[in-house]
Amino acid sequence: MLQSVPGTLAKNHASASHASTSWAKDAYVPVALELLAGSGTRITVKRGQEIFAEGASAETCYRLVDGSVRLVKLMADGRRQVCEFVKAGDLLGFETDEEHYFSAEAVRDCTLIRYPRRAVETLLADDKAFARHVRQITARGLQDAYQRMVLLCHKSAQERIAWFLLEMADGAENEGGSIFLPMTRTDIANYLGMAIETVSRVLGQFKQNGAIEQKSLNRIQVMDRDALEAVRGEV
Amino acid sequence: MLQSVPGTLAKNHASASHASTSWAKDAYVPVALELLAGSGTRITVKRGQEIFAEGASAETCYRLVDGSVRLVKLMADGRRQVCEFVKAGDLLGFETDEEHYFSAEAVRDCTLIRYPRRAVETLLADDKAFARHVRQITARGLQDAYQRMVLLCHKSAQERIAWFLLEMADGAENEGGSIFLPMTRTDIANYLGMAIETVSRVLGQFKQNGAIEQKSLNRIQVMDRDALEAVRGEV
DNA sequence: CGGAGAATTGACAAGCATCAATCGAGGTGG
DNA sequence: CCACCTCGATTGATGCTTGTCAATTCTCCG
Numbered sequence: 001m002l003q004s005v006p007g008t009l010a011k012n013h014a015s016a017s018h019a020s021t022s023w024a025k026d027a028y029v030p031v032a033l034e035l036l037a038g039s040g041t042r043i044t045v046k047r048g049q050e051i052f053a054e055g056a057s058a059e060t061c062y063r064l065v066d067g068s069v070r071l072v073k074l075m076a077d078g079r080r081q082v083c084e085f086v087k088a089g090d091l092l093g094f095e096t097d098e099e100h101y102f103s104a105e106a107v108r109d110c111t112l113i114r115y116p117r118r119a120v121e122t123l124l125a126d127d128k129a130f131a132r133h134v135r136q137i138t139a140r141g142l143q144d145a146y147q148r149m150v151l152l153c154h155k156s157a158q159e160r161i162a163w164f165l166l167e168m169a170d171g172a173e174n175e176g177g178s179i180f181l182p183m184t185r186t187d188i189a190n191y192l193g194m195a196i197e198t199v200s201r202v203l204g205q206f207k208q209n210g211a212i213e214q215k216s217l218n219r220i221q222v223m224d225r226d227a228l229e230a231v232r233g234e235v
Numbered sequence: 236m237l238q239s240v241p242g243t244l245a246k247n248h249a250s251a252s253h254a255s256t257s258w259a260k261d262a263y264v265p266v267a268l269e270l271l272a273g274s275g276t277r278i279t280v281k282r283g284q285e286i287f288a289e290g291a292s293a294e295t296c297y298r299l300v301d302g303s304v305r306l307v308k309l310m311a312d313g314r315r316q317v318c319e320f321v322k323a324g325d326l327l328g329f330e331t332d333e334e335h336y337f338s339a340e341a342v343r344d345c346t347l348i349r350y351p352r353r354a355v356e357t358l359l360a361d362d363k364a365f366a367r368h369v370r371q372i373t374a375r376g377l378q379d380a381y382q383r384m385v386l387l388c389h390k391s392a393q394e395r396i397a398w399f400l401l402e403m404a405d406g407a408e409n410e411g412g413s414i415f416l417p418m419t420r421t422d423i424a425n426y427l428g429m430a431i432e433t434v435s436r437v438l439g440q441f442k443q444n445g446a447i448e449q450k451s452l453n454r455i456q457v458m459d460r461d462a463l464e465a466v467r468g469e470v
Numbered sequence: 471c472g473g474a475g476a477a478t479t480g481a482c483a484a485g486c487a488t489c490a491a492t493c494g495a496g497g498t499g500g
Numbered sequence: 501c502c503a504c505c506t507c508g509a510t511t512g513a514t515g516c517t518t519g520t521c522a523a524t525t526c527t528c529c530g
Contacts, residue, residue: 073385076469081385095374102381124367128360131370135359136332138373143336145380150308150316152387153428157518185477193388195519200478217477217527234311392486420509430487435510452495452509 067110302345
């Protein structure tokens, strides 16, 4: 039965790090946000605090200026799933409709600009390019979510951690293979769908075989990128 | 540290079945598709055939008129992740930008309408309501994806199957608790992130304790909905 | 310097994947 | 119309990865 040649498909066009880089390329959106500037309010949120709650009416949306945010879904028994980490420059809740379907929490102290949804809706209706951009970032969020489903279903703990480290290494805030991890091990565990102890153990293995070195609790130095990529595999 | 009251959040506002029901409610979109009718082409695809491939240039998008489609991501080793099942009435690839990030395959014989992307892009730019609707269905896809991440990371095999059955039971094509499952066990396994044998075993357990009865290979009768809901748990 | 939260490390158990064999159903050809 | 053949589903046995429980160590701040 149908079975396309895998090699031609799996080339990593979905490297999942475009969501941030697209900001640099797209010179337009800052202009659109400029239009919103009048209605935007600068706020600061302390580490661990909630920015908005799952199920709450989505009357505002945000742009993260500085810091790091996690998007979380809570279960009744208190367990939590981190759906996404939001980096500085990214938008929050622009794709939401009616009410938030996840809560947002500050991984560390954050600065955000808060926009009233009415103003954003108006801009979405009036500004085709901005509307198109919001469609794009939402689609890319979906793309990343699908990518991570593959990770969660078919990849081992080692592969997930290697993927995560390489993912973070491609982001900002790191020079020369030194990765800054703003979140806790618990966050990483909840993001990758595993126990915190497993995260610790796998990082220990990577330290053991010299793939990484730990400078501090949330600063990791990549010593052997090839080794990490070998562990991660394709996709 | 921060810990909102779980009960207030977890009320299942994300029942994940809105993607289809929204079509019935929103009387507008058929009108918009009417505008596209001139550029649409009716096509049929046989069971198992590919509609479009991951990584292919997204020059067309589709509306599924009849049948059932699975959205799939392939790995280099041949393993596959079913990201979503598409039901009759739903749109395919409208949120895509540039190139498809998953492939679409016919679960069974399908009828679709194919639209050139150029026409859709034009309509998106000209028709605010249609643009808004596309944003909504994309956001709902993201919502469902996040919901399923919780399922894949934190739920047991029994909980996943119970969730899946109840999900399918809320859909169309079934009367009086009789669920039609157009896809194979392999598809279900790849959708829920487990082995096909586990799917079989759990269904066997449910038959054993009288929660379901199997009318045929892809027709399941729910005998005790409460039991299934108890196994599924909240969310 | 001391305390609290986070991270690490170890021991153990369990759920689930994997391997393997059999069964069943649907479709085709004689 | 029936037998056969092939693909999918089921059922069983076994092992491993990873979650869970528990104790200790580390790190960050006050």
